[in-house]
Structures are given as C-alpha cells and as structure tokens.
Amino acid sequence: MENTLKVQIWSDVMCPFCYIGKRRIEGALANFKHKDNVEIEWKSFQLDASFKASPDDNIVDHLAVKYGKNKAWAQEMVDNMTQNAKNSGLDFHFEKAILANSHNAHRLLHLAKAHKLGNELKEQLLKAYLTDGKNVDDLETLSTLGQQVGLEKETVEEVLHSDAYSDEVKNDIAMAQQIGVQGVPFFVFDNKYAISGAQPEEVFLQTLETTWKEGNFTSKVTLVNTTEGDSCGIEGCN
Amino acid sequence: MENTLKVQIWSDVMCPFCYIGKRRIEGALANFKHKDNVEIEWKSFQLDASFKASPDDNIVDHLAVKYGKNKAWAQEMVDNMTQNAKNSGLDFHFEKAILANSHNAHRLLHLAKAHKLGNELKEQLLKAYLTDGKNVDDLETLSTLGQQVGLEKETVEEVLHSDAYSDEVKNDIAMAQQIGVQGVPFFVFDNKYAISGAQPEEVFLQTLETTWKEGNFTSKVTLVNTTEGDSCGIEGCN
Numbered sequence: 109m110e111n112t113l114k115v116q117i118w119s120d121v122m123c124p125f126c127y128i129g130k131r132r133i134e135g136a137l138a139n140f141k142h143k144d145n146v147e148i149e150w151k152s153f154q155l156d157a158s159f160k161a162s163p164d165d166n167i168v169d170h171l172a173v174k175y176g177k178n179k180a181w182a183q184e185m186v187d188n189m190t191q192n193a194k195n196s197g198l199d200f201h202f203e204k205a206i207l208a209n210s211h212n213a214h215r216l217l218h219l220a221k222a223h224k225l226g227n228e229l230k231e232q233l234l235k236a237y238l239t240d241g242k243n244v245d246d247l248e249t250l251s252t253l254g255q256q257v258g259l260e261k262e263t264v265e266e267v268l269h270s271d272a273y274s275d276e277v278k279n280d281i282a283m284a285q286q287i288g289v290q291g292v293p294f295f296v297f298d299n300k301y302a303i304s305g306a307q308p309e310e311v312f313l314q315t316l317e318t319t320w321k322e323g324n325f326t327s328k329v330t331l332v333n334t335t336e337g338d339s340c341g342i343e344g345c346n
Numbered sequence: 347m348e349n350t351l352k353v354q355i356w357s358d359v360m361c362p363f364c365y366i367g368k369r370r371i372e373g374a375l376a377n378f379k380h381k382d383n384v385e386i387e388w389k390s391f392q393l394d395a396s397f398k399a400s401p402d403d404n405i406v407d408h409l410a411v412k413y414g415k416n417k418a419w420a421q422e423m424v425d426n427m428t429q430n431a432k433n434s435g436l437d438f439h440f441e442k443a444i445l446a447n448s449h450n451a452h453r454l455l456h457l458a459k460a461h462k463l464g465n466e467l468k469e470q471l472l473k474a475y476l477t478d479g480k481n482v483d484d485l486e487t488l489s490t491l492g493q494q495v496g497l498e499k500e501t502v503e504e505v506l507h508s509d510a511y512s513d514e515v516k517n518d519i520a521m522a523q524q525i526g527v528q529g530v531p532f533f534v535f536d537n538k539y540a541i542s543g544a545q546p547e548e549v550f551l552q553t554l555e556t557t558w559k560e561g562n563f564t565s566k567v568t569l570v571n572t573t574e575g576d577s578c579g580i581e582g583c584n
Contacts, residue, residue, distance in 0.1 A: 111537045123578040155578055175582065189583065192576075287567055291579030299349045302567040305575025315570050329525055329540040332553050337543025338430075340361040340393055341529030344413065345427065 111325045113146045113316070118153040118284050118294040119230075121210040121244055124189050124200065127234040129293035129306030131196040136312035142320055150226045152214040152280035153292045161245065165207040193238075204241025211277060213244045216254055218273035219264065228257040298323050349563045351384045351554070356391040356522050356532040357468075359448040359482055362427050362438065365472040367531035367544030369434040374550035380558055388464045390452040390518035391530045399483065403445040431476075442479025449515060451482045454492055456511035457501065466495040536561050 115133070119126035137143045171182035186202045193200040213233050220229035232253045236242035242249050247268045254264035267273065284294065287302070295303040295312070297319040303311060339345070353371070357364035375381045409420035424440045431438040451471050458467035470491045474480035480487050485506045492502035505511065522532065525540070533541040533550070535557040541549060577583070 120578070123583070125576045125578050125583055128576070155580060171582070291574070291577035293577060296567050298562070300562055300567060301570050303570050303575065305577035307575035311570065311575070324536070324538055329534050329538060332539050332541050332549065336529070337541065337545030337549070338363045338366070339529035339531060339543035340358070340363050342393060344409070345361070345363055 111145065111323075113142065113298055113320060113323060113325055114149060115146060115316075116149045116151050116296040116299075118151040118280065118289055118296075119292045120153050120155050121213045121233045121237050122155055122208070123153075123292050124193065124238060125306045126293045127198055127200075127238050128193055128196045129295075130230070130234065131198060132306055132309050133295065133312045135309040136316060139309075139313055140316045142316075142325065145325060146316070148227055150217060150221065150230045151284070152217065152277040153284055153289065153294070154210055154214070154277075154281060155292070157209075157211065157281070159207075159209045161207040161209060167202045167205045167207060170207060198239070200238050201241055202238075205237060206241060206243040208237070208243055208245035210244065211274075212247065212250055212268065214277045214280075215267060215271075215273040216250050216264065218276040219267045220254065220257060220259060223259060225257045225259060229254065229259075232257055349383065349561075351380065351536055351557060351561060351563055352387060353384060353554075354387045354389050354534040354537075356389040356518065356527055356534075357530045358391045358393045359451045359471045359475055360393055360446070361391075361530050362431065362476060363544045364531045365436055365438075365476050366431055366434050367533075368468070368472065369436060370544055370547050371533065371550045373547040374554060377547075377551055378554045380554075380563065383563060384554070386465055388455060388459065388468045389522070390455065390515040391522055391527070391532070392448055392452070392515075392519060393530070395447075395449065395519070397445075397447045399445040399447060405440045405443045405445060408445060436477070438476050439479055440476075443475060444479060444481040446475070446481055446483035448482065449512075450485065450488060450506060452515045452518075453505060453509075453511040454488050454502065456514040457505045458492065458495060458497060461497060463495045463497060467492065467497075470495055 117129075117133070119129070133148075137146060140146065168179055168182045168186060171177075171185060172179050175182070190200045190202065217226060217229055217233065220226050233244055236249065236253060237244050244250065250268055251261065251264050255261050287296070289304075291304065293306055295315075297303075297315055300322070301315050301319055303315055355367075355371070357367070371386075375384060378384065406417055406420045406424060409415075409423060410417050413420070428438045428440065455464060455467055455471065458464050471482055474487065474491060475482050482488065488506055489499065489502050493499050525534070527542075529542065531544055533553075535541075535553055538560070539553050539557055541553055
C-alpha cells in the first residue's frame with residue numbers, strides 16, 4: 109500500500125510564471141520514480157482580487173502605468189517573459205491577452221477539482237489567458253473550457269451563474285496568507301517543504317526525492333496491539 | 347496550517363462489532379484535542395461477498411447451522427452481542443435482522459463518500475441492519491437511506507440501478523487483503539498504525555495521540571530555497 113505524496117500549488121490564472129512553473133514541475137515529475145503516487149492539488153490565489161478589467165486594457169499599457177515606466181520598458185518585460193516561456197515549450201501571446209479578474213475561473217477550478225479534473229482545467233485556463241487570448245472572466249468562455257475537460261454543461265453553468273465555490277477560493281487565499289505566500293506559483297510538498305517560484309526542474313525533483321525519503325509513503329501499517337480486539341471475520345464474530 | 351490526520355476504517359454493514367467499534371472511536375475522538383483535524387474514511391469490506399440471502403433466514407438459525415451448534419448456543423451468542431452493544435449505547439435487534447448481501451450498500455456508501463456524507467450513511471446502514479431490521483440489500487430501502495442523509499434521489503437511483511462503484515468496493519477489499527486484514531472493524535491511522543477490532547476507547551485515543559505526535563500535522567512548511575524563484579506577486583512578476 110503506497111501512499112500519496114501531495115503537492116499543493118497556489119497559483120493564479122493571470123500569472124505567467126505559474127504556467128512556466130507548471131511545466132517545470134511536470135518535467136520533474138516525468139523523472140520521478142514514484143510519480144504515480146504524486147497528487148497535484150491546485151489552490152487558488154489572486155494577484156489582484158479587486159481587479160476590474162476594462163475592454164480597452166492591454167497588458168503593455170497596463171504594466172507601464174502600474175510601474176510608472178514607458179511602453180518600451182513594458183514591452184521589453186513582456187518580450188523577456190515570452191522568451192522565458194518558449195524555453196519551457198510554451199507559446200505566450202501577450203499581444204492578445206485579455207486582462208480579467210480570475211475569481212470565476214478559480215471557482216470553476218474548484219468544481220473541476222471535485223471531479224478530479226483540476227489538472228486538466230488548470231492547463232486550459234492558463235492556455236486560454238496566456239496563449240489563446242481568451243477572456244477567462246467571460247462566463248461563456250469558462251463554460252466552454254469546463255465542458256472541454258469533461259464537466260457537464262448543466263453543472264458548470266449552475267456553478268458559474270451562482271457564487272458556488274467562492275468560499276473555497278477565499279479559504280485558499282487565506283491559507284496562503286497564513287503560511288506566508290508572497291507570490292505565486294508556490295508549491296507545498298506533503299505539508300512540509302515549500303518552493304516559491306518557478307525554480308529549475310532539478311529543484312523540484314530534489315524536493316520530491318527528499319519529501320519521499322522522509323515521508324511515510326511506502327511503509328506498511330504497524331499493528332498497535334498484538335492481541336486482537338473484538339471483530340468479525342469470515343469465520344464469524346469473536 | 348494544521349493538516350488532517352486520516353483514519354481509514356474497513357468495515358461491513360453486516361458486522362455487529364463494526365457498529366460497536368464506530369461508537370468506540372467516536373468516544374475516543376470526543377476526547378481528542380485535535381478532533382477537528384481528523385478525517386474518517388470508510389472503506390468497504392465484505393465478510394461474505396458471495397452471500398445470498400433467502401427470505402426465511404433468521405440470524406439464530408443461520409449461526410447455528412454455520413457453526414454446527416444448536417439454537418440455544420446461537421441465541422446465547424446473539425444475546426451476549428446485544429448486551430455488549432448496550433454498553434456502547436446501541437440497541438441491537440437481531441430478532442428482526444434481515445440477512446443480506448452488503449455489496450449494494452457498499453456501492454451506495456462510495457457515492458455518499460464522494461459527497462462527504464460517508465459518516466452519515468455508514469451510521470444509517472448499520473442502524474438499518476442491526477437496530478431497525480431493514481433489508482439493506484433492497485434498492486428501495488437503500489434509496490430512502492441515501493436520501494435521508496442528503497443525497498439526491500436521481501443520483502442515488504442511477505447508482506443503485508447500475509454497477510457504479512463496484513470497482514471501488516473491490517479495490518477496498520483488495521487493499522484490505524494486501525495489508526493483511528483478517529477481520530473488521532480494522533482501523534488504519536495516517537497509513538502508519540493499525541488497530542484490529544473494536545478495542546477499548548483508550549486504545550483508540552492513545553493511537554490518535556501517538557499518530558498525531560509522530561506525524562506532521564502541526565508543522566509549518568519549510569522553504570526549500572532561501573533565494574526565491576521566478577514568481578508573480580501583488581507588485582508584479584520577477
């Protein structure tokens with residue numbers, strides 16, 4: 109009976125390094141002997157929970173204003189990130205990116221998690237924002253993405269047109285604050301070790317190895333009492 | 347961030363000591379300081395997976411035949427068990443008990459688990475068989491019990507009128523064999539310690555304390571790298 113090594117990942121749909129970090133840990137997992145016993149749990153984080161997008165926003169202008177710099181500076185930042193993503197096999201298109209609040213995307217992600225489709229939807233949400241230039245706060249877009257990963261249309265729309273899973277999103281963010289998360293992606297291994305940021309694959313692999321070695325993932329259970337208590341077996345109760 | 351101490355309990359609906367064991371661990375939990383961080387997971391076990399009941403079966407005759415003894419002997423065994431149950435505040439009525447195969451009950455229990463209603467349904471199933479003299483292999487009875495704990499009628503009936511969750515039942519039983527379970531109830535704490543049988547409350551409490559002390563339930567996460575990796579925070583990505 110091997111046990112599951114749980115990796116919790118706080119991240120935001122709006123976070124380029126979160127997509128890169130996803131590829132890095134996937135790369136590490138591909139080289140991890142016990143990868144079938146690793147469970148990834150996506151936790152919600154919002155870089156800016158109060159963010160309200162307007163239709164005219166584009167990311168270069170947004171960054172220039174936010175940091176009080178000029179457009180050329182912002183464009184260079186975006187180009188560097190695009191190159192960084194390319195090194196991880198990702199195709200970022202910031203020129204198409206639609207700035208949006210990610211609250212609804214996170215709510216949908218919690219629904220997907222409940223159906224063991226969290227990994228699949230997380231991938232689709234990051235791709236939608238960073239590669240495909242889709243509006244991930246648009247309920248129809250979210251509904252389509254949800255159905256693409258295998259969620260039922262009716263369930264998805266019921267969730268999107270309500271405030272379902274809002275508490276789960278808030279709880280995740282509160283938990284991140286509690287453990288001192290300053291930025292995302294933020295990875296927690298077996299509630300024990302944490303990695304902040306999209307670090308190199310080897311760092312993830314090493315941490316997986318250490319966590320596995322120190323944890324209780326392969327152990328057999330230990331019978332506490334050698335004398336058996338009252339129980340029922342195939343031959344009756346005694 | 348406190349973590350969850352998971353207690354897995356293999357048991358059968360048809361097992362009197364399982365109901366008594368349930369009360370014993372509940373008693374221990376009531377005195378356990380970290381009880382809010384304990385999660386109970388009910389695992390399926392069948393004392394006799396091939397059992398086919400006939401309408402004329404009664405438990406005293408059944409036990410007498412099974413053990414090649416007379417009815418008086420079987421009646422005494424049943425009376426002792428009833429007294430034992432009474433000491434745990436349980437009201438057993440073997441004279442009303444309807445012998446039945448528990449496969450469908452276990453399938454329904456897996457549905458309930460998926461909706462975080464496992465504890466509630468487990469209680470209702472044990473009560474139905476051991477106290478109320480209900481046929482827990484009867485699909486209508488099961489449907490009513492499922493709805494009583496809060497499952498939706500449509501979902502319950504879809505599961506009951508299919509072979510949904512059969513694999514989960516089989517997997518639980520296979521896992522029990524793998525870890526050497528001979529009888530139920532069988533309790534596994536944090537995949538580490540096991541208790542066989544409905545032992546005294548103090549044994550459960552002690553094991554909870556030991557598991558908690560040795561486990562990683564209150565620890566803070568440890569940052570692996572002091573240098574932060576690439577990440578996005580409220581102030582942007584870097």
